[in-house]
Structures are given as C-alpha cells and as structure tokens.
Amino acid sequence: MMKSIHMLLPELGLIAFIGTLFMRTLFEKRFHHKITSHIAIIFSLAIVVVSLSVFNLSGSVYNFFMDSYEINFASQLFKLLLSALLFIVILLSGKAQAIPRGQKTEYLIFLACATLGMMLLVSANEFLLFYIALELVAYSTYVMIPFRKDPRAAEASIKYIILGATTSAMLIYGISLVTGIARSTYFVDILLMAPNLFPNPLFMIGCLLVLCGIFFKLSLFPFHFWAPDVYEVAPTSVVTFLATSSKATAAFMLIKVLATLGSPAMLTPILIALAILSMTLGNATAILQKDLKRLFAYSSIAQSGYIMVAALIMNREGNQSVIFYVVCYAIMNMAAFLVIILIGRAMATNNPQTSDLNGLSKRSPLLAFLLLVSVLSLAGIPPLAGFAGKWFLFAAAVQAGYSWLVLFAVINSVVSLYYYLILVKHAYVDPPTLEAPISLDYRYQAIILCILGLLLGIGIYPTFLMDLATIAANSI
Amino acid sequence: MGLPLLSSILLCPLVAFGLILCIPGRYVNVVRWIALTSAVLTLLLSIQMMRSMNFAIPDFQFIENYAWMPAYGIRLSFGIDGMAAVMILLTSIIIFCGVLCSWVIEVRVKEFYANLLFLVSGVFGVFMSTNLFFFFLFYEIAVLPMYFLIAIWGSTNRNYAAMKLTLYLLAGSTLIFTGFLMLYAHTGSGTFELMQLHNVEFSKSSQIIYYAMFFVGFGVLSALFPFHVWSPVGHVAAPTAASMLHAGVLMKLGAYGIIRIGLVLFPEGAKFWSPTTAILAVCGIIYGAMIAVRQRDIKFIIGYSSVSHMGIVLLGISSLNSFGLEGAIFQMFSHGIMTALFFACIGYIYDHCHTRSLDDLGGLVNQAPRISVMFIIAGLVGLGLPGFSGFVAEFLVIVGAIQAFPIIGIISTLALLITAFYVLSAIQSAFFGPVNTRFKSMPDVQSWQIFPRAILIMVLLVFGVAPKIFLDWIIPTSTHILQVYS
Numbered sequence: 001m002m003k004s005i006h007m008l009l010p011e012l013g014l015i016a017f018i019g020t021l022f023m024r025t026l027f028e029k030r031f032h033h034k035i036t037s038h039i040a041i042i043f044s045l046a047i048v049v050v051s052l053s054v055f056n057l058s059g060s061v062y063n064f065f066m067d068s069y070e071i072n073f074a075s076q077l078f079k080l081l082l083s084a085l086l087f088i089v090i091l092l093s094g095k096a097q098a099i100p101r102g103q104k105t106e107y108l109i110f111l112a113c114a115t116l117g118m119m120l121l122v123s124a125n126e127f128l129l130f131y132i133a134l135e136l137v138a139y140s141t142y143v144m145i146p147f148r149k150d151p152r153a154a155e156a157s158i159k160y161i162i163l164g165a166t167t168s169a170m171l172i173y174g175i176s177l178v179t180g181i182a183r184s185t186y187f188v189d190i191l192l193m194a195p196n197l198f199p200n201p202l203f204m205i206g207c208l209l210v211l212c213g214i215f216f217k218l219s220l221f222p223f224h225f226w227a228p229d230v231y232e233v234a235p236t237s238v239v240t241f242l243a244t245s246s247k248a249t250a251a252f253m254l255i256k257v258l259a260t261l262g263s264p265a266m267l268t269p270i271l272i273a274l275a276i277l278s279m280t281l282g283n284a285t286a287i288l289q290k291d292l293k294r295l296f297a298y299s300s301i302a303q304s305g306y307i308m309v310a311a312l313i314m315n316r317e318g319n320q321s322v323i324f325y326v327v328c329y330a331i332m333n334m335a336a337f338l339v340i341i342l343i344g345r346a347m348a349t350n351n352p353q354t355s356d357l358n359g360l361s362k363r364s365p366l367l368a369f370l371l372l373v374s375v376l377s378l379a380g381i382p383p384l385a386g387f388a389g390k391w392f393l394f395a396a397a398v399q400a401g402y403s404w405l406v407l408f409a410v411i412n413s414v415v416s417l418y419y420y421l422i423l424v425k426h427a428y429v430d431p432p433t434l435e436a437p438i439s440l441d442y443r444y445q446a447i448i449l450c451i452l453g454l455l456l457g458i459g460i461y462p463t464f465l466m467d468l469a470t471i472a473a474n475s476i
Numbered sequence: 477m478g479l480p481l482l483s484s485i486l487l488c489p490l491v492a493f494g495l496i497l498c499i500p501g502r503y504v505n506v507v508r509w510i511a512l513t514s515a516v517l518t519l520l521l522s523i524q525m526m527r528s529m530n531f532a533i534p535d536f537q538f539i540e541n542y543a544w545m546p547a548y549g550i551r552l553s554f555g556i557d558g559m560a561a562v563m564i565l566l567t568s569i570i571i572f573c574g575v576l577c578s579w580v581i582e583v584r585v586k587e588f589y590a591n592l593l594f595l596v597s598g599v600f601g602v603f604m605s606t607n608l609f610f611f612f613l614f615y616e617i618a619v620l621p622m623y624f625l626i627a628i629w630g631s632t633n634r635n636y637a638a639m640k641l642t643l644y645l646l647a648g649s650t651l652i653f654t655g656f657l658m659l660y661a662h663t664g665s666g667t668f669e670l671m672q673l674h675n676v677e678f679s680k681s682s683q684i685i686y687y688a689m690f691f692v693g694f695g696v697l698s699a700l701f702p703f704h705v706w707s708p709v710g711h712v713a714a715p716t717a718a719s720m721l722h723a724g725v726l727m728k729l730g731a732y733g734i735i736r737i738g739l740v741l742f743p744e745g746a747k748f749w750s751p752t753t754a755i756l757a758v759c760g761i762i763y764g765a766m767i768a769v770r771q772r773d774i775k776f777i778i779g780y781s782s783v784s785h786m787g788i789v790l791l792g793i794s795s796l797n798s799f800g801l802e803g804a805i806f807q808m809f810s811h812g813i814m815t816a817l818f819f820a821c822i823g824y825i826y827d828h829c830h831t832r833s834l835d836d837l838g839g840l841v842n843q844a845p846r847i848s849v850m851f852i853i854a855g856l857v858g859l860g861l862p863g864f865s866g867f868v869a870e871f872l873v874i875v876g877a878i879q880a881f882p883i884i885g886i887i888s889t890l891a892l893l894i895t896a897f898y899v900l901s902a903i904q905s906a907f908f909g910p911v912n913t914r915f916k917s918m919p920d921v922q923s924w925q926i927f928p929r930a931i932l933i934m935v936l937l938v939f940g941v942a943p944k945i946f947l948d949w950i951i952p953t954s955t956h957i958l959q960v961y962s
Contacts, residue, residue, distance in 0.1 A: 376620070381616055381620055382612075382613040382616045382617060383613060383617065387613070387616070391609070392548070394653070394654075394657055395548070395657050395660065395661075398654070398657040398658055398660070398661045399657075399660075399661040401661075403654060403657075403658050403661075406654055406657065407650065407651070407654045410650040410653050410654055411647065411650050413650070414643060414646045414647045414650055417642070417643065417646060418639065418643060421623060421639060421642065424623075425627060425635065425639075428624065428627075428628065429624075429627045429628050429635070461544075462545065463544070463545050466545065466548075
C-alpha cells in the first residue's frame, strides 16, 4: 500500500500547511507577518498542483484505513475544486480589512482545517469518519465567523453555533439509528442492506435526521436561518469560503448520502416540499435586500432549492447534473463574492450595499463585466455556465417526471433575475456616487480573466465538465 | 461559396460584436463603421441566400449539422425553409436601417452597438436553428440585451419599462423551456432536432397541453392578449434602433415559434385551441386599436398599433387555412418593415423636437415635408391602403378568418375602421393643421438619413404592388405545414 500513499498527498499537504502555520504562531515575534501570507500562498498553490497530480482519470479506486477512506474520481474532483477555492480565498485575504493583523495566522489555520475537513468528508466511506470530518469543518467555521470585534458578529456566530450544534445532535442521532439498524457503519454495507430496511420507520427517521445535518450546511429550508446573518456580518473572505467550498461539499455529500441510504423514494415528497420552500423563500426575500452579502445569502438559499430539485431524483442523471451545477456554482459564487470583496475595499466597508455598485461600469469596466457575467450566470442566462447547469438539472428532473416542479423552479429563476438585474442596473445604468476609479492589482485581473473564461467556456461548450461529472457520478 | 451561408450570416454580427468590445470606447466612428459594415455584409449575404434558395421545395435547405453534446441531444444544426428565409431577410433589412438611424447617438456608442449586434445575432440564431436547445439559447440571447438598450439609452420611464419587458419575456420563456425539456423526455429517443421530432407521434391529450404551453409561451413575445402589457411601455422607452428591432423583429420571433413548433408538431392541439386563440387574437386586435385611439404620445400609438397588428398575425395563425397562414407570414414581414419605418420617423422627430406628444406637435408638414410624408406613408400602410404590402397581408388574413370563423372574421374588420381613425387623427394632429411655432426651425431629413427610411418604403411598395413575389416564397412552406390540417 506504500506506493499508493501518494494519493493522499493533498490531505498530507494540508496537514503540513497547518503544522507550519501552527509553528508560526509559536514564534510570533520573530518573523514578519508578511511571510505568513507568502507561505500561505505558496503552500496552497502547492496543494492545488498536488491535487491535480493525483487526479486519476483512469477511474481506479483506492481504499485506506480499513476501507473507511475511499479515493475515487468524484473525491479527487472535489479535492481539486476545494484546493483551488482555498487558494483563491487565501489570495483574496491578503489585504482583508475585517481580520485583525495579529490573528491572520489563526485565520489561515482555521481555513486550512476547514478545507482538510471537507477533503476528508468527500472521501469518507464510513459514518464515523463522516461525522468527525463534518465536525472538523463545523468547528473551524464556527470560529472563523466572529473574527471582527462586533456585537452583531457575536450574535450571528451564536446563532450559527446553536443551530449547528442542534443539527449535529440530530445528525449523530440519525447516524446511530441508521448504523444500529444496518449493523455497520460502512457506506457499502448500508447500501447493501438498505432495500430490506425501507419499510422500517426507525430507519426512515434515521435517514431524515442524517439529511438534516447536511441541510444545515446547504442552507436549505428549514435550516437556513443562519445564512443571512452570518453572511452579512462575517468577514467577507470567510463568507466567500462558506458560500463556495462549504456549499459545494454539502451538495456532494447530499447526493452521496442519498445514494448510500439506498435512494429512499419515500422521502421524495418531503424533499420536494423543502426544495419549493427554499426556492420561494430565498427568492422572495432577496428582492427586499439592500445589503449585498445578505442578498447573496438569500440567493444561495434559493440555489440550494434548485440543487435539491435534481438531487431528489436520486438517479445517475440527477447526480451528474448536480455535480456539474455545483462546480459551476462554486465558480459563479466566487466571481460574485470577488466583486463584493473588491467593492467593499474600495468603499472601505465590510457591508457593501447595492447603492455602492452605482456606476461601476465607469469606475472599473472589468469588475462591472465580472459582476454582469456572474449574476446573469446565477440567473441562468445563456451562453453562460449557469444556464448550462440549470438546463441539465431541469432536464434530469423532467426526464424523471417532475415537470411541474421544474416549471415552478424556472419561474423562480425568472423571479431571481429581478434582483440580479437590479445589481446590474446599479452597475451599468446608475451614475456613480463616488467618481474614483477602482484600480485592480494584476493578480486580481488574472483571477478575474480566468473566471470569466471559465464561465463563458463552460456555458458555450459544457461537454468537458459534463464528462467529468458523469464519471464522477458513476463512482458514487 | 466555400463558407456555409447560414453560419456566416450568424457570425457576421457576432464577430462585429467581439471586435467592438475590444476597441476602446473613444473611437466612436470606428465602432459605427464596424457595425455598419457588418450590417451591410449581413444584408448582402441574406440577399445571396434568397437568390440561391429554391423556394419551390418546402424542405429545409442550407442544412448544417455539428455535434455539440450528442449524448444529450444537443447539436448545432441550422436549416431554413421559405418562412425562415423571409424572416432572416426582414431582420437584415431592419438591422441595416437601424444601424444607420442610430448614427446620431453620442452616449456610450460602443456599448450601444455591442448590445445591438449581440441581440441581432440572437435573432438570426433563432430563425435558423433547427435544434431546440440552440433555438432556446438564441431566444434568450435575443431578449436580454433589450434590458440594457432600454435602461441606458431609453427615454420615458425606461427603468420600469426595461425591467417589465425583460421579466415578462423571460417568464413567457419559462413555459417554452419546460416544454422543450418535456419534448426531449417524451420522445425517449433523446433528440432536440426539429426534423426528427416531426416524426414522433404525440397523443391528442399531450398535444393539447404542449400546444397551449407553446402558444402562451411564444405568445407573450407576440403581444398575445392579455400578456401584451410589456409591449407598449417597452416600445415607448426604447431608443429608435431598439424599437425598430423590438417591434419589427422580436415580436415576430414569437409568431415564428408558434408556427414552427406549435403548428408543425401539434396539429391536434392547434385544432383544439383554434377557436380560443382566434378569440384572443381578435381581442388583441380590437383592444390594441381602441387603446391607441386615446393615446397622446405618438410612440404609445405605434406601440398599441403593434399589439393590434400582431393580433392580426395570431388570427391568421389560428385560422389554420392557407389564406390565414400566408396572410400571417406576410403580415409578419410587412408589419415588421412598417413599424421599423414608423420608429425611424418618430425617432428623427423626437431627436429634433424633443417631444412626441400630439398636443405639442402640429403642422410639421410645413417645416419638414419629407419626414412627414414618410411617417404618413407608414400610417397609410398601417391602416391597409392598397398599393402597400399591409393591404395584401390584412386582406389575406381576414379572408382566411372569415373562412374559418365567420363571425370573428367580420368583427376583426371593425378593427380596420378603428385603425384608420387613430392613424388619421394622429397624422392630422401632428403633421397638418396650424404650424406650431416652437418647431419652426426644425431641419428636414438630409440625404443620407433619407436613405434607410426610403429603403423601408421601397420594400413596402414593391411587395404591395407585386405581392406574388413574396407569396411565391412562402406558399410552398405554408402549404406543407397545413397539409396535416386538411
């Protein structure tokens, strides 16, 4: 097994990263703080490269730690995505205003811990490891929220912790029910036993409770209450991390757990109801928001609804469209939050309002274009990635017979277009309130151009990503 | 030609769009000339397409088929028949005249032409696509730039109008989107190709549902009563070239969709809904005309008259007979040119007088006889004066309507009376009568600005005195579509 240990390199790299940062905190006075950000960038870039190198397209499967840890195509795809997102977030945190300078290292440690947890989560093949990894992510993110010395930050983080702890409790109880009845904690065993267990009401309740744990991370109704407050108040780079990595992992775990539990069709009516409520609530409330981060929080609640529409089909087409959409969604959200971060810095505020976007097309055409592309992509307008993603999501749902649900979801998309277009209107139509042009560092310009290229490229020619998603769905 | 014709027609505006985006905004003239060159090229290519097209056969010609995502039924396939060909010709004429009429815009010229060209490439894409995925993709591309065109360069109430238009049109397209996905799932063979969908048998009950979905979904874009409310405010708020495209071409996209997808694929559904759709069409005709009577803003009059004339198109489609369908397609073309002419003239008048109100304007024929005559000609076409194409189109539709629904057909002739009333009274208030001294110094159209408007008048005249030319183009297609209905 020694020769295949190199497949674990991304995780080992992250552990080394955390270790280095921890050493750094012990020698606080000796080194200049700038070295931290350089170390961070180099390490995260190295992890991206390493994830790319272990990205095996051959589809072979490796098992570690007594079969509890599985490395397959889907897990490596997500590790690549997570490491790329971590890299970009670290790059953006360079000048983060909301994080006190002395605590930069701690912030980076928790970011890396959360990413490590997510990487463990996507490879978990066993419920105990699943729970441990989920808790690792949860605790890391609990601590990241209140970095700003702000009473509202404390309030939001308390909400997050309490709701998170509650759903964790539900999760572990659900896991205990499921594994108790199936007599094993391994996913493969539960999958084998599942068809026999369906009529058992205890098993059903267990499944539902396990799913509740995932709904919390996905900010699906009725566990979405934390999202608006947390998004509004936390440092924007933390919110970016939550909105992209955490969401992506949660969506992946949703389809993985649903597949493991034997695709319980009895749960479908509940899932449909949750999807409808999330979409409606998210879109309806987003219309009223003036704070950009709150608006995107509600928009992400609605997007979870769309993901749920395809996830509840619980077949291969649905899963591959969910994976495709999740990758696109991570990129689109990253783009949108990039704009929010840069606007926030230009206006010297942690909470940019929609009126801060006024006249963006004159102040920074590139940033305005990025906003336009990311927001239209979120709304599902061709020829962008979001349109392709929604097309595949809803095509899978219609093929499974949920035409009326899809009609409802598409109407919700049009409603969401309203508040997205308002942002575009502020950027392109309204005259600027502040005339100063926003200049962008070459690093940001490079990232922006990459993201634009990805969103347009995936939208016009989705085949490449769709093939990856198909192989990934097959390996679940 | 070595290069495939349809792809080149599509690529012309797209490449120009790309070029314009790369040029810095201050080189205003370069942007204008690029746009004009691409419009001229597109016009020449469409004329070449009309010349090399064999109109006698109703099948799709100039077929191109490229694999895009074959596993999901998505192929980039183009093909045109007679109806699509005349629509492409219509679009290229209107974009050419639109680019010329927009020469006077000074604000953010680069973004204006970029939006315009992107919109037009979407429209071309819809007319030539035979794969439903790309049909929908281009359809959405044709709608979204209108938001920017109206919100940035528009006039009265532009933010409200832009948002209303975009949301209404995209809400209509949700029905189309779901319908397309349902078609894909229904066929089981996993295809979005129109030519293959022709051969699929749909049960009568599913045809009824599908036809209703597509009729309403496309009808929203066609100003189907009662979903027409986005149209007049959109017309009024949009800048000249955007209005020309919007009323001239965009609204025809809806009727084209109804014919291409509704009539062709779901004959049982069409027959079932035909009385209902005919009644809705007549409501639109009369309602649009009666509201136009009360308007004081000329652009509102034109906007409501567009609703009324599109009602004529929908009535022709609902009649399900040869006169009706031919009249409908003729009306699509004729109304497109006529309304483009309307907006071109009123755009010029607004630029110089800064008012469009009938209360303020008066006696313009004295200071500016040429532009007044052009507007009056447009008005006469609108009320169906023989000698112009409007008469032929309305005549065909009304004969077809009376054949199919005698009472509804006769009621629709009432509309002609109301149209005559509002057109003539508007012309009388704005152009004749006592001279309004405020506009004494209004300059008349000069030579190069007469050119686009004159072209539009020429087209209306040619097809008015020799309608057989046009009918030869579309009769084989319409006969082929109606085969199933006899």
